[in-house]
Every structure is written in structure tokens, then in C-alpha cells.
Amino acid sequence: MSSSSSSSSSQPHIALFPTAGMGHLTPFLRVAAMLTSYDVTVTLITAQPTLSAAESNTIASFFAIYPQIKRLDFHIIPFNSPTPDDPFFIHWEATNRSLHLLHPLISSLSPPLTAIFSDFALATNIIPIADRLQIPTFILLTTSARFLSLMANYPFLTSPEISNNEAKNYIRIPGLTDIPKSSIPPPLLRPGKSLFTSTLASNIVSFSKVKGILLNSFEYFESETITAFNIGEVQSSFPPILPIGPIAPYGLVQGDHSLPWLNEQPAKSVVYISFGSRTAMSKDQIRALGDGLDRSGHRFLWILKGNKVDKEDKEGLEELLSDSFLERTKNKGLVVKGWVSQEDILQNPAVGGFVSHCGWNSVMEAALHGVPMLAWPLHGDQRINAEVVEKSGLGLWEREWGWGGEKLINEQEIGDKVKVLMEDDIFRGKALNVGKEARKAVEKDGGSEKVLAQVINSLNLKGRE
Known part of the structure; x- marks a missing residue:
């Protein structure tokens, strides 16, 4: 041989x-x-x-x-x-x-x-x-x-x-x-x-x-x-x-999944919101989340999903969000329906925080880049993952929000938590340290x-x- x-x-x-x-x-x-x-x-x-x-x-x-x-x-x-x-x-x-x-x-x-x-x-x-x-x-x-x-x-x-x-x-x-x-x-x-x-x-x-x-x-x-x-x-x-x-x-997967809008924003100024590939909120909760983002005063990039399985996700943005919301936030926020490269988003210098369901892939991607998280677990393993996020210093978790759909979280609560996520320097420093250890x-x-x-x-x- x-x-x-x-x-x-x-x-x-x-x-x-x-x-x-x-x-x-x-x-x-x-x-x-x-x-x-x-x-x-x-x-x-x-x-x-x-x-x-x-x-x-x-x-x-x-x-x-x-x-x-x-x-x-x-x-x-x-x-x-x-x-x-x-x-x-x-x-x-x-x-x-x-x-x-x-x-x-x-x-x-x-x-x-x-x-x-x-x-x-x-x-x-x-x-x-x-x-x-x-x-x-x-x-x-x-x-x-x-x-x-x-x-x-x-x-x-x-x-x-x-x-x-x-x-x-x-x-x-x-x-x-x-x-x-x-x-x-x-x-x-x-x-x-x-x-x-x-x-x-x-x-x-x-x-x-x-x-x-x-x-x-x-x-x-x-x-x-x-x-x-x-x-x-x-x-x-x-x-x-x-x-x-x-x-x-x-x-990168083939095709153009870049978001030019994100590249134009100041460093650490954008909060990124995504609840994963198989999670859908009620329309009332979607609208409360939108109003909470508006109330927070921070720029945002929101990946919005209406149904669990993408083959069924046919509703347009106008059916999920009010015209008034889309109009008044058009200069400080972007709402996207469809697939994006989350990895590209989380490593973008403009992103300063991540509102997430705490699916484990999302947690690890945030950890790798040291992006602080606001944990909003909705089902499955996500509340236990949120505990890990909090204990490690990568993020904060409001336990009282319960499981997804148990209660309607109002715009003020959401806006207040987003402000903490984006404005607390001690919190941001802990997340950056997690990122350093992850890369090591x-x-x-x-x-x-x-x-x-x-x-x-x-x-x-x-x-x-």
C-alpha cells in the first residue's frame, strides 16, 4: 500500500x-x-x-x-x-x-x-x-x-x-x-x-x-x-x-445580507432585538415591544417574526405594527422581516446590546463578541439559559416577566430595561470580559x-x- x-x-x-x-x-x-x-x-x-x-x-x-x-x-x-x-x-x-x-x-x-x-x-x-x-x-x-x-x-x-x-x-x-x-x-x-x-x-x-x-x-x-x-x-x-x-x-452564506443602515450608526448605539428562528409573540406583545423600544430613546434593529415556521410567516410589517410606529421611528430604528446574518450584526461596532430569547446559539454568539444581553426567555431551555447569562455577567434577566405569553409586558417595563442594557457601563464591562474569555x-x-x-x-x- x-x-x-x-x-x-x-x-x-x-x-x-x-x-x-x-x-x-x-x-x-x-x-x-x-x-x-x-x-x-x-x-x-x-x-x-x-x-x-x-x-x-x-x-x-x-x-x-x-x-x-x-x-x-x-x-x-x-x-x-x-x-x-x-x-x-x-x-x-x-x-x-x-x-x-x-x-x-x-x-x-x-x-x-x-x-x-x-x-x-x-x-x-x-x-x-x-x-x-x-x-x-x-x-x-x-x-x-x-x-x-x-x-x-x-x-x-x-x-x-x-x-x-x-x-x-x-x-x-x-x-x-x-x-x-x-x-x-x-x-x-x-x-x-x-x-x-x-x-x-x-x-x-x-x-x-x-x-x-x-x-x-x-x-x-x-x-x-x-x-x-x-x-x-x-x-x-x-x-x-x-x-x-x-x-x-x-x-458568510451566499447572497447579500448586509444591512447598510447599521453601518451608518454610531458605535454601541444600537440595540438589536431578535427572538430566534422558531419563536413568535402575540400581536399585542409585538406592539408593546415596539412602543417600549421607542420609549427607550435608543436606536434599534429589530428582526421580527410572526409565526413559528417561516413557510407560514406571511404577514407584512404593517399587519404586525402600526403605521404610526413605523413612521415615527423611521429615523432611529429598522424593523426587518426575514433572514439575516446574526453573526454579522453582533460583531458590528454599532451594536451595543441584544434583547434575546436566550436560545443557546444566540447566547454563545453574544458571548463571543462580548455584547451585553437583556434576557427575555419565552419557552424551552431559555429560562435556565437566562440564569447562566445573568450569573456569568453577560446580561440581565427580569424573572417577573415569566414565560412567553403568560402576561403582557408593558412598554414602560420594556423601555426601562432597554435603557439599563444600553447605559450601564459596569454591566457593559462585565460583558466585554466574557467576550475576552470566550475568544481566549x-x-x-x-x-x-x-x-x-x-x-x-x-x-x-x-x-x-
């Missing part, structure tokens, strides 16, 4: 398999891009059809930028949920129900696979496939280590001690501070009532069987939780928690960079066995 053939045969080949939702797809694309800077063959498994147009467009542009990454389209069997549920969770369920079709597709890949990086929601069904191929499975986690600590103790949430005890206001997590019951996604306290809870329950039991959990976070940001996991205090059966974040963006983690020989290199090196050694 020639030396070049020998090198090729020992090169790790990693398959990455995300689930539906930009919040899950984005970190997988970023890790795939990171792996191209190592001597690694990469295959991205894409479940087809995608749920949203944003996912489909992003995948297409990603492969245009990285033609060296192999693409494996995995056609899923449609699943008609017997009950109304979140469309993203229905897509997860359809993917899981189709996974028996995956083995023949990946067993014939060349060179043979060395490892699979899976979304947590697919773990239980992916592990037997990887075992048949005699390769390790890693979970690429799309949430915080803090929320993982709740997931690890999920069986306890459904125990009579918790579910029947309304007076118990917190959940005790071994080795860590307690989690307020008010921060736990309500579906988790109602076992068996949603696809999300059934997906979590069926997959968390398999976490002990994976080689490691790749975490889009860094030691400085979540040191207490990462350490508690890795010394076995949170859950003794868990594999190593491997922080590799903040996972760096992989570059991902630099050459930084903590997160070393962890990823060690994972790849372990696969290199396996390939030579």
Missing part, C-alpha cells in the same frame, strides 16, 4: 446528524466547518424534507461554501401526529421513526465511518447503528450545560414527590445549585403529554452509552456545571462533558480548541488500531 493510501485509510471520517430547527442545525454546520481545518473527512446527514425554508436554504449555501464536505440526504417517512404539537418536535419524531433505514446508507460510505456526532434527540436510535459499525457516538449538545443537568435528572421531575408537590419550588440537582421550578419548561412537569417530553425521556437514558458530550460552551462561562459533571456529582453514569465553544461561525477559549491552544483536538486525535488513534 502506498503511503498516500495509508494516510487516507487512517484519516477519521465523522458523520454529523442534526435534527430540525435552525437552533439545532446551526451548531452542526459550524462543527462540520471546524472539522475541515483538521485532517478529517466529514459527512453531513440531512433529513429530507426540511421543515423550514431557512433550513433548506442554509444547507444549500453551506455546501456551496464547503464542497469538500460530503452530503447524505436521508429521506424520512412522514409522520402524522395524532395530537397537535410543535411542528419541530413532530419532525424529530418522524426522523426517529425512519432511522431503521439509515444503516445501509452509512455502512457503505467510503472511507468507512470512524464516529457519529448526533443530536441528542436521536441518541437512542443512533447508538445501535453505530454499535453495528463498531464506531463511537458523540452527542453534540445544542443547549447549555446547566440545562443538561436538568435533563440528566429528568426522571426525578416526573416523580410524585415533585409532580404532586405544589409547595416545592425548586429542583435539587446533585453537585449544583437548585433550579427554580418556575424555570423548568412546563411540559417537563407534565410527563407523557408532548412529543418533547417523550423524546427527552427516551433519549436521556442512552447518554451513558455515548463516548462524550460535545458542548457549545466554555469553561469560564459554565465552569461550576462542567466540573460537577466531570467529577461525577451530577450523574455518575454520564460520559465526559467536552466544552468546544463558542462554536465559531463558518463564514477558541484561540490556538485555548481550552475549547484543545478539547476538540483531543477528540479528533482519539479518533486518529482508533483508526490506526
Whole structure:
């Protein structure tokens, strides 16, 4: 065998398999891009059809930028949920129900696979496939280590001690501070009532069987939780928690997504508002938020979304906001419907603050650039993520605003909080320090960079066995 053939045969080949939702797809694309800077063959498994147009467009542009990454389209069997549920969770369920079709597709890949990086929601069904191929499975986690600590103790949430005890206001997590019951996604306290809870329950039991959990976070940001996991205090059966974040963006997608208006604004003068790719507020709350931004007196860039799934998001700005609002704020604010490059926005010198739902990708992007956050969590893991944001010094969180839709937050409250976000120098200094530590983690020989290199090196050694 020639030396070049020998090198090729020992090169790790990693398959990455995300689930539906930009919040899950984005970190997988970023890790795939990171792996191209190592001597690694990469295959991205894409479940087809995608749920949203944003996912489909992003995948297409990603492969245009990285033609060296192999693409494996995995056609899923449609699943008609017997009950109304979140469309993203229905897509997860359809993917899981189709996974028996995956083995023949990946067993014939060349060179043979060395490892699979899976979304947590697919773990239980992916592990037997990887075992048949005699390769390790890693979970690429799309949430915080803090929320993982709740997931690890999920069986306890459904125990009579918790579910029947309304007076118990917190959940005790071994080795860590307690989690307020008010921060736990309500579906988790109602076992068996949603696809999300059934997906979590069926997959968390398999976490002990994976080689490691790749975490889009860094030691400085979540040191207490990462350490508690890795010394076995949170859950003794868990594999190593491997922080590799903040996972760096992989570059611009094709097309012009620049915002010339933003480039014309003074440094640190603009508050950026976005609630992610799968969050929609009521029309009353949208209008109160607009009036609050106006009341704050600060320039703003607002990415507005009317529906959870972009294929359904047909309403124009005039239907969501009043003509008077658009007219009186036209010189100090910009409202955009549609996809933008959040990474470009957060690194723009004009941006001085970020009002966010605290989706984990958004948190890590803000951390990387040291942009202070006003946390406004609406559902899912976001209240627990908001706690991490507050504790780390990256942002502030008004707990009394509750879950999204629980109450209407009025314009005065919103305006007052935006003023604090944009005008408190001590607060801004703490966020800048988080940014410095985040960049240090991902630099050459930084903590997160070393962890990823060690994972790849372990696969290199396996390939030579």
C-alpha cells in the first residue's frame, strides 16, 4: 500500500446528524466547518424534507461554501401526529421513526465511518447503528450545560414527590445549585403529554452509552456545571462533558445580507432585538415591544417574526405594527422581516446590546463578541439559559416577566430595561470580559480548541488500531 493510501485509510471520517430547527442545525454546520481545518473527512446527514425554508436554504449555501464536505440526504417517512404539537418536535419524531433505514446508507460510505456526532434527540436510535459499525457516538449538545443537568435528572421531575408537590419550588440537582421550578419548561412537569417530553425521556437514558458530550460552551462561562459533571456529582453514569465553544461561525452564506443602515450608526448605539428562528409573540406583545423600544430613546434593529415556521410567516410589517410606529421611528430604528446574518450584526461596532430569547446559539454568539444581553426567555431551555447569562455577567434577566405569553409586558417595563442594557457601563464591562474569555477559549491552544483536538486525535488513534 502506498503511503498516500495509508494516510487516507487512517484519516477519521465523522458523520454529523442534526435534527430540525435552525437552533439545532446551526451548531452542526459550524462543527462540520471546524472539522475541515483538521485532517478529517466529514459527512453531513440531512433529513429530507426540511421543515423550514431557512433550513433548506442554509444547507444549500453551506455546501456551496464547503464542497469538500460530503452530503447524505436521508429521506424520512412522514409522520402524522395524532395530537397537535410543535411542528419541530413532530419532525424529530418522524426522523426517529425512519432511522431503521439509515444503516445501509452509512455502512457503505467510503472511507468507512470512524464516529457519529448526533443530536441528542436521536441518541437512542443512533447508538445501535453505530454499535453495528463498531464506531463511537458523540452527542453534540445544542443547549447549555446547566440545562443538561436538568435533563440528566429528568426522571426525578416526573416523580410524585415533585409532580404532586405544589409547595416545592425548586429542583435539587446533585453537585449544583437548585433550579427554580418556575424555570423548568412546563411540559417537563407534565410527563407523557408532548412529543418533547417523550423524546427527552427516551433519549436521556442512552447518554451513558455515548463516548462524550460535545458542548457549545466554555469553561469560564459554565465552569461550576462542567466540573460537577466531570467529577461525577451530577450523574455518575454520564460520559465526559467536552466544552468546544463558542462554536465559531463558518463564514458568510451566499447572497447579500448586509444591512447598510447599521453601518451608518454610531458605535454601541444600537440595540438589536431578535427572538430566534422558531419563536413568535402575540400581536399585542409585538406592539408593546415596539412602543417600549421607542420609549427607550435608543436606536434599534429589530428582526421580527410572526409565526413559528417561516413557510407560514406571511404577514407584512404593517399587519404586525402600526403605521404610526413605523413612521415615527423611521429615523432611529429598522424593523426587518426575514433572514439575516446574526453573526454579522453582533460583531458590528454599532451594536451595543441584544434583547434575546436566550436560545443557546444566540447566547454563545453574544458571548463571543462580548455584547451585553437583556434576557427575555419565552419557552424551552431559555429560562435556565437566562440564569447562566445573568450569573456569568453577560446580561440581565427580569424573572417577573415569566414565560412567553403568560402576561403582557408593558412598554414602560420594556423601555426601562432597554435603557439599563444600553447605559450601564459596569454591566457593559462585565460583558466585554466574557467576550475576552470566550475568544481566549477558541484561540490556538485555548481550552475549547484543545478539547476538540483531543477528540479528533482519539479518533486518529482508533483508526490506526
